[in-house]
Amino acid sequence: MKTENQKAWFFVLPVLLLVAFNALIPMMTVVNYSVQETFGDNVFFWQGLDWFQQILRSERFHAALGRQFLFTFLILIIEVPLGIAIALSMPRKGLWVPVCLVLMALPMLIPWNVVGAMWNIFTLPDIGLLGYFLNHVLGINYDMTQDPLAAWVTIITMDVWHWTSLVVLLSYAGLVSIPDAYYQAAKIDGASNWSVFRFIQLPKMKTVLTIAILLRFMDSFNIYTEPFVLTGGGPGNSTTMLSIDLVKIALGQFDLGPAAAMSLIYFAITLLVSWLFYTLMTKDDLN
Amino acid sequence: MQKRSIVPIIYILFLMLPIYWLVAMSFKTTNEILAGFSLFPQTFTLENYKVIFTDPSWYWGYINSIAYVTINTVISITVALPAAYAFSRYRFLGDKQLFFWLLTNRMAPAAVFALPFFQLYSAVELFDTYWAVALAHCLFNIPLSVWILEGFMGGVPKELDETAFVDGYSFPRFFATIFIPSIKAGVGVAAFFCFMFSWVELLLAKTLTAVAAKPIAATMTKTASSAGYELGLLAAAGTLTIIPGAIVIYFVRNYIAKGFAMGRV
Numbered sequence: 001m002k003t004e005n006q007k008a009w010f011f012v013l014p015v016l017l018l019v020a021f022n023a024l025i026p027m028m029t030v031v032n033y034s035v036q037e038t039f040g041d042n043v044f045f046w047q048g049l050d051w052f053q054q055i056l057r058s059e060r061f062h063a064a065l066g067r068q069f070l071f072t073f074l075i076l077i078i079e080v081p082l083g084i085a086i087a088l089s090m091p092r093k094g095l096w097v098p099v100c101l102v103l104m105a106l107p108m109l110i111p112w113n114v115v116g117a118m119w120n121i122f123t124l125p126d127i128g129l130l131g132y133f134l135n136h137v138l139g140i141n142y143d144m145t146q147d148p149l150a151a152w153v154t155i156i157t158m159d160v161w162h163w164t165s166l167v168v169l170l171s172y173a174g175l176v177s178i179p180d181a182y183y184q185a186a187k188i189d190g191a192s193n194w195s196v197f198r199f200i201q202l203p204k205m206k207t208v209l210t211i212a213i214l215l216r217f218m219d220s221f222n223i224y225t226e227p228f229v230l231t232g233g234g235p236g237n238s239t240t241m242l243s244i245d246l247v248k249i250a251l252g253q254f255d256l257g258p259a260a261a262m263s264l265i266y267f268a269i270t271l272l273v274s275w276l277f278y279t280l281m282t283k284d285d286l287n
Numbered sequence: 288m289q290k291r292s293i294v295p296i297i298y299i300l301f302l303m304l305p306i307y308w309l310v311a312m313s314f315k316t317t318n319e320i321l322a323g324f325s326l327f328p329q330t331f332t333l334e335n336y337k338v339i340f341t342d343p344s345w346y347w348g349y350i351n352s353i354a355y356v357t358i359n360t361v362i363s364i365t366v367a368l369p370a371a372y373a374f375s376r377y378r379f380l381g382d383k384q385l386f387f388w389l390l391t392n393r394m395a396p397a398a399v400f401a402l403p404f405f406q407l408y409s410a411v412e413l414f415d416t417y418w419a420v421a422l423a424h425c426l427f428n429i430p431l432s433v434w435i436l437e438g439f440m441g442g443v444p445k446e447l448d449e450t451a452f453v454d455g456y457s458f459p460r461f462f463a464t465i466f467i468p469s470i471k472a473g474v475g476v477a478a479f480f481c482f483m484f485s486w487v488e489l490l491l492a493k494t495l496t497a498v499a500a501k502p503i504a505a506t507m508t509k510t511a512s513s514a515g516y517e518l519g520l521l522a523a524a525g526t527l528t529i530i531p532g533a534i535v536i537y538f539v540r541n542y543i544a545k546g547f548a549m550g551r552v
Contacts, residue, residue: 002378011373012385014366015429022426023392026403089294098540102533103299106306109532111487111504114525121312121518122305129308132324161302168298222396225489229508243398247490250402263399270394 033260051261061262063237064245065269071241072220075159079216080209082160083167088201090172101172104165116229119158144231148238151231155239158226163216170212174205210281217277221270242266306529312522320518335523345524348503351417352486353531355500358421360481363428364474368467371436376445386437389430397490400426405494419495420502424485431484432477439473472542479539486532503528 034051036044055061091097110118125131125143134142144150178200186196224243227233233240233248240248246266250259312320313335314328339345373379374386404423405414413419447469451461467474493505507524 002376004379005377006379008373008377008379008382011369012379015370015389015433016385018362018366018422018425019389019392019429022400022404022423023395025407026400029403029406030399086294086298089292091292100295100299102536102540103302104295105536106529106533107302109483109486109529109536110525111489111528113489113504113508114528117507117521117525118305118309121522122308127320127324129304129326136324161305164298165302218394222394222398224396224398243396246396246398247401250398256402259402263396267395267399270396271391274394 030260030263033256034264035257037257047257051257052265055258055262055265060245061265064240064242067238067240068221068242071155071159071223072217074156075163075220076213076216078156078160079164079167080213083164083212084171084205084209086164086168087171087175087205088197090168090175092176101169104168107162108165112225113229115158115162116226119154119161119226119230123154144235146235148235151235151239155227155230158230159220159223162226163219166215167209167212170208171205174208175201178204206281210278213281214274214277218270218274221273309522310526312518313526315519315522317517317519332519335519336527338520339523339527345503345506348501348506349527351496351500352492352502352504352528355417355420355424355492355502356482356485358417359424359428359485360478362421363425363432363481364478367429367432367436367477368474369462371433371440372462372466374433374437375440376448386433389433393427393430393434395426397488401490401494404491408495414495415497415499417500420492420500421485423491423495424488428481428484431480435477435480436470436473439470439476443469475539475542479535479542482535483532 035047035049037047090100107115120128122128123131123142123144125135131142134140141147142150144154182200183196186200191199222243223241224247227239227241228244228247231239233244246259246262249255249262311326311328314331314333315325316330316332316334319325319329374382400423408414408419408423413422443466447465448461451465452458456465489502489504492502493508496502496505503524507521
């Protein structure tokens with residue numbers, strides 16, 4: 001049992017101050033912009049909720065939001081099962097395990113714009129390894145600067161390459177924490193592979209999978225750098241995700257009001273969906 | 288057993304292909320790259336690396352990145368340790384709300400904060416310093432560290448604290464000499480994540496720096512566009528950004544699997 005102790009606040013204070021400095025002041029700035037109009041020179045006019053209504057009605061925002069949900073949905077349904085499958089097929093112990101883990105973790109430690117640049121070089125139609133292979137060996141006409149479908153396939157493949165390992169590492173961590181006795185008991189009972197997975201492995205992986213899915217949701221929903229470097233949001237607007245669109249409005253067109261209103265709506269959606277995921281996935285524990 | 292190991296092998300090959308291509312590119316001359324497709328570097332050259340190691344605008348990018356990442360990791364872990372201890376051992380007014388609020392900052396899109404951060408750090412005159420980027424990255428690294436460390440501390444029995452206090456340890460001495468060593472793995476995993484998310488982040492790092500503290504990742508975008516698209520140089524710079532990450536994973540390799548499992552939601 002935890003003891004009640006209000007002095008614990010002193011332990012939390014440094015964290016609170018640092019995060020508040022970074023979160024509250026900028027957030028207040030955003031809220032401030034979101035209800036005002038400016039024509040430069042630091043002159044502001046009260047605008048009320050106009051920007052919010054404008055963003056919520058704008059087709060451009062709906063389109064970016066739709067693309068964002070599609071992207072996040074696709075990478076989750078690919079990365080989560082794939083990550084679990086790879087974790088299940090890894091050996092439990094042995095010399096090769098640390099080697100495998102280090103190699104698998106490598107993509108996650110590469111700066112995001114380098115990931116974008118790397119995939120750009122990899123997929124160049126005539127001189128990239130993948131681009132050359134597809135165009136000249138398989139004879140598929142592949143050029144992601146022209147074809148929206150090719151751009152989407154490339155971005156999804158890049159994200160699978162980049163982040164599936166997170167699911168693998170977390171699931172694997174859940175798997176190695178299962179005592180051998182569980183498997184032996186299952187063997188004596190004559191359990192099938194599926195029931196071992198369903199009743200022993202999956203429940204043990206549940207907490208780590210919750211972390212994996214939450215992290216993947218947040219990060220894919222906020223994705224900016226990799227698609228920006230790889231496709232620049234194109235061709236056309238076909239790969240313009242929410243963050244790319246937001247930066248275009250805020251820093252490109254310098255429309256501070258609409259950008260701020262969009263930021264708040266965007267953040268609210270991320271919070272709401274994360275909360276939903278979290279509640280759904282931890283529901284059983286509460287009962 | 289043997290048949291199953293084909294899956295991780297194929298997966299690792301898939302992971303290595305783009306990395307191989309980047310590394311191979313970095314050893315090619317610009318002429319060779321533009322002349323057409325070649326699986327291996329035909330005229331093996333170290334010219335691209337020589338440019339990076341002799342040009343201050345390149346190699347300072349690495350020093351800058353490593354500087355702010357290190358500062359950030361140290362700050363995040365130092366303040367997260369006592370906070371995580373408080374969350375794992377005590378109940379206090381608003382503890383649950385505070386914990387959730389911390390986590391919400393992990394969900395904030397960096398794009399939302401780019402412009403306000405620029406204004407904030409200009410106002411406090413930290414713009415274009417290591418501190419600006421290191422402090423800004425605290426926004427997502429502190430919540431994550433608290434989250435991970437709290438999970439590890441939950442696994443340490445409370446009797447450890449009580450026995451130490453009975454034995455006459457003061458709190459700071461107990462915390463530094465007994466408690467922290469008992470969650471070494473957790474500190475390692477948390478530091479790994481801080482390093483990782485600070486090292487790979489570019490949007491905020493780029494927004495908060497101009498010249499003096501510019502990260503390597505931003506140097507790459509600028510130089511690549513101004514000097515014409517020099518793929519070989521870009522590939523060499525990219526290859527070098529992989530190395531610090533590889534070194535850090537090597538150090539935590541034994542904790543990776545165990546470490547993750549103990550961190551809980």
